[in-house]
Amino acid sequence: MMWRGIIERYREHLPAIDKSAVISLQEGNTPLVRADNLRFFLKTNLEIFLKVEGLNPTGSFKDRGMTVAVSRAAEKGQKAIICASTGNTSASAAAYAARANIKCIALIPKGAIALGKLAQALIHSARILAIDGNFDDALRLTKEIVAKYPITLVNSLNPDRIEGQKTGAFEIVDELGGAPDYQFIPVGNAGNIVAYWKGYKEYHQAGKAKKLPRMMGFQAAGAAPIVRGEVIENPETVATAIRIGNPANWQEAEAARDESQGIISAVSDDEILDAYQMLAALEGIFVEPASAAGVAGMIKLCRQGYFKKAARVVCILTGHGLKDPERAVKVTEEPKIVPANIGDVLKAANIEG
Ligand code: F0G
DSSP, rough: OOOOOHHTTGGGGGGOOOOOOOOOOOOOOOEEEEHHHHHHHHOEEEEEEEEEEEGGSSSSHHHHHHHHHHHHHHTTTOOOOEEEEEHHHHHHHHHHHHTTOEEEEEEHHHHHHHHHHHHHHHHHTTTEEEEEHHHHHHHHHHHHHHHHOOEEOOSSTTHHHHHHHHHHHHHHHHTTTTTTTTTEEEESSSSSHHHHHHHHHHHHHTTSSSSEEEEEEEEEGGHHHHHHOOOOSSSOOOOOGOSSSOTTTHHHHHHHHHTTTTTEEEEEEHHHHHHHHHHHHHHHOOBBBGGGGHHEEEEEEEHTTTOSSSEEEEEHHHHGGGGOHHHHHHHSSOOOOOOOSSHHHHTTSOOOO
């Protein structure tokens, strides 16, 4: 049967939306890929799966929540949506708003979002405002605007976003026949970790999963307010998607951590970039740096001997590598320039000579 997106697939678990009002790009149904090369490389007895959310229509997990949030806004007759974003939310909001024929306004931190994401938001005709400040400033301004004007906020403070995003957990359980033992996930504004936990709990209550996973969240060390227990005024990390100092879903994320007996910890930029390159080189999966934070956390814990026995692990890879091509070029070697003759080419390719 044709895949018609997460609202049609998981309708009974989501807020009511009339069939005719659904705004969808057929998001969801993303691959859950076994990572045996990574497993052998790490010499671990973990069974590792990667949920490749970068294969959603706009290249990130945000589409799951956006289809619900935009469908509901459009159904209510709203004419505009607004978000603050480190890039992916704005790209997704812009695409779904275009499809719903409503206006999209996005506040982004000036000069601090990856080029691919900016290109997406612009080409879908969103009104992009580059704020002379960081994401936290942009979110504060956005909240002020929606308090005064009839515009729908589509950040993860909007419960419809969390509702849609929780379907990632449903897909994992449907595919594996149960929940994993551990789920690793990057944490920025902290909506996704909350959404996954909600999804696992709901499936558990519905009898579709016998157990619940431990939620293992990872922030970038320079942007780790939850780990440090304080707002970070000037968050810094190469993982621009999670460069956030005051996450909107802070308390809820701590609750997900504590209820699941999981952790929220930090990984350095070097650890993030190592995991980023490892996923590409060992598994053929190109993610954006922020998406590698969860994997970096798993690798770190493996090396510390954290896992005492075999376990099943899922890492959520939140966004596609093509969002931020400049980073990939930066961390690798430039292509070798070779004269256009067969001798030099054979030599340079290590085929002959
Ligand atoms: N990974 C990617 C690729 C992201 O874009 C984000 C968040 C996260 C992880 C963290 O998810 O915020 O739910 O904890 N991006 C938001 C945005 C902030 O504006 O695109 P979270």
